[in-house]
Amino acid sequence: MIFTFVSCGNNDVVGFKKIVRVSHGQPKGHPDDLGMLAFKKHIEENLPDKYEVLVYSNGLLGDSKNTLELCQTGAIDFVIASASNLEAFNKAYSIFSVPYLFDNERAYHEFMDSSVVNEKIYDTTIDQGIRVMGWFDAGTRNFYGSKPFKTVEDVKGLKIRVQPSPTNVAMMDAFGSGAVPMGFSEVYTALQNGTIDAAENNELALNTVKHGEVSKFYSYNKHQMVPDFIVVNYDFITSLPEEDRKVFDRAIEIAQEVEKVEWVKAVEEAKRVSTEEMGVQFVEADVQSFKKKVLPLHEKIFNKTETLKQIYDAINKINEKNADNKGEK
Ligand code: GCU
Numbered sequence: 001m002i003f004t005f006v007s008c009g010n011n012d013v014v015g016f017k018k019i020v021r022v023s024h025g026q027p028k029g030h031p032d033d034l035g036m037l038a039f040k041k042h043i044e045e046n047l048p049d050k051y052e053v054l055v056y057s058n059g060l061l062g063d064s065k066n067t068l069e070l071c072q073t074g075a076i077d078f079v080i081a082s083a084s085n086l087e088a089f090n091k092a093y094s095i096f097s098v099p100y101l102f103d104n105e106r107a108y109h110e111f112m113d114s115s116v117v118n119e120k121i122y123d124t125t126i127d128q129g130i131r132v133m134g135w136f137d138a139g140t141r142n143f144y145g146s147k148p149f150k151t152v153e154d155v156k157g158l159k160i161r162v163q164p165s166p167t168n169v170a171m172m173d174a175f176g177s178g179a180v181p182m183g184f185s186e187v188y189t190a191l192q193n194g195t196i197d198a199a200e201n202n203e204l205a206l207n208t209v210k211h212g213e214v215s216k217f218y219s220y221n222k223h224q225m226v227p228d229f230i231v232v233n234y235d236f237i238t239s240l241p242e243e244d245r246k247v248f249d250r251a252i253e254i255a256q257e258v259e260k261v262e263w264v265k266a267v268e269e270a271k272r273v274s275t276e277e278m279g280v281q282f283v284e285a286d287v288q289s290f291k292k293k294v295l296p297l298h299e300k301i302f303n304k305t306e307t308l309k310q311i312y313d314a315i316n317k318i319n320e321k322n323a324d325n326k327g328e329k
Contacts, residue, residue: 017052023067024080025059025184027208031266032080032136032228033057035259039078042251047244063183065164071233072129079231080136084163086229090124091304095311097167098301099174099223099294102315105140107322108225116314120307129234134256136228137263138202142220144211145191145198148281149219151289152176158197161187163226167301171223174294184209191215200224203270212278221285223294230255 013019020043026032033055040053061067061076064085070076083096095101102108111117112135122132143149143160156176162168164181172179180196187205190196191214199211200223206212230252240248274280302312 017050020051020053020078021061021076022053022055022078022080023059023061023070023076024055024057025064025067026057026080028057030057030204030208031259031262034262035136035255036078036080038258039251039255042254043247046247046250050244059185063185065183068130068231071231074129074233074236077233077236080228081231082138082163082228083226084165084168086125086132086231087165087167089128089130090121092121092124092307094165094167094301095121095308096226097163097165097171097224098298099171100291101298102225103319104322104324105225107315107319109137110322111315111318112227114314114318116311120311126234130231131234131237132229133232133237134230134252136230136256136259138226138228139204139263139267140222141200141202141224141226142218142222142285143198143200144206144215144218144280146216148217148283149198149221149285150283151286152221152293153289154219155198159195161190161196161199167297170297170300171294174297175290176293187211188214203267203274206274206278206280207270208266210278212274212280216279217281217283218274219283219285220287221290222287223290 022036022039024032024036036055040055043051043053062070064079064081065088067076067079068081068085068089071079083093086093087097102111125131143155145158147154149155152175157178159178159180160172161182162172162179163184169179169181180190182190187199188209188211191199191211199205199215201211203218206215206218237245237248271282275282298312302308
């Protein structure tokens with residue numbers, strides 16, 4: 001029997017199966033990875049003769065910027081990328097990097113799951129060949145470095161790494177710090193050799209990519225909740241036969257469910273490992289002192305267009321509905 005290996009442009013077919021490439025920048029076992037492995041499992045179980053899903057972790061196929069470009073061309077089918085990276089494709093994505101936008105996690109989750117995001121934001125990059133299909137929790141971002149940052153005065157004048165995006169740079173300017181935009185994979189060395197004084201991220205960065213080895217204080221100033229997104233090549237997803245599309249849509253739902261359950265566990269584990277094995281200290285910060293400096297950015301960003309104003313109103317309503325003093329958790 002002769003097997004033919006046919007390569008049709010970007011639509012790689014091995015034997016009779018289409019190869020679906022998924023790329024993300026986190027290590028194996030990270031919630032994003034586990035989410036996409038659940039995605040793979042669902043597709044391969046339901047369409048075993050048609051698709052093989054390859055999940056590339058650790059930024060093996062490139063950093064977020066490069067892999068998003070490869071997703072535009074169809075060389076990669078799915079990419080997990082932070083909202084900050086999508087700002088380069090459409091300004092609508094800048095809203096997710098606006099500091100202190102959500103009053104608590106409940107409000108953040110409700111907004112992310114709302115039709116506003118799906119209808120007004122996810123379609124905005126279709127003309128560039130990519131679309132967002134769903135979101136992963138990436139927690140709350142906080143500052144960390146070799147000393148505690150209890151008030152905004154403590155970060156004044158420091159060189160702090162941010163994800164490359166104009167909103168992140170504006171936020172750091174407002175804090176009085178110097179933003180140093182760089183890719184995620186470069187941060188460990190930059191912290192180690194002093195190219196930067198500090199970084200900011202969720203707790204998982206301390207243990208999964210070992211930033212806790214080179215930063216002994218993690219301060220809860222809680223400046224952002226920036227989601228990761230499941231991005232797809234638009235031609236790929238829209239050219240699927242209807243029955244296959246249903247399986248892919250369900251697989252995306254499952255990936256999101258799994259990631260969110262794993263996220264909660266991973267944050268606890270990150271705190272435990274960083275404290276017990278790396279000697280990291282977790283410090284409470286004066287959130288208001290940070291918040292005051294950046295609140296004027298809200299108006300600057302959301303007053304730009306009518307759609308942005310509507311989105312801001314929707315967020316504020318959700319914040320009110322989920323206010324902490326309403327007695328829930
Ligand atoms: C988080 C996020 C990643 C992002 C990274 C960063 O880990 O989940 O998508 O790349 O932060 O700060 O670059």
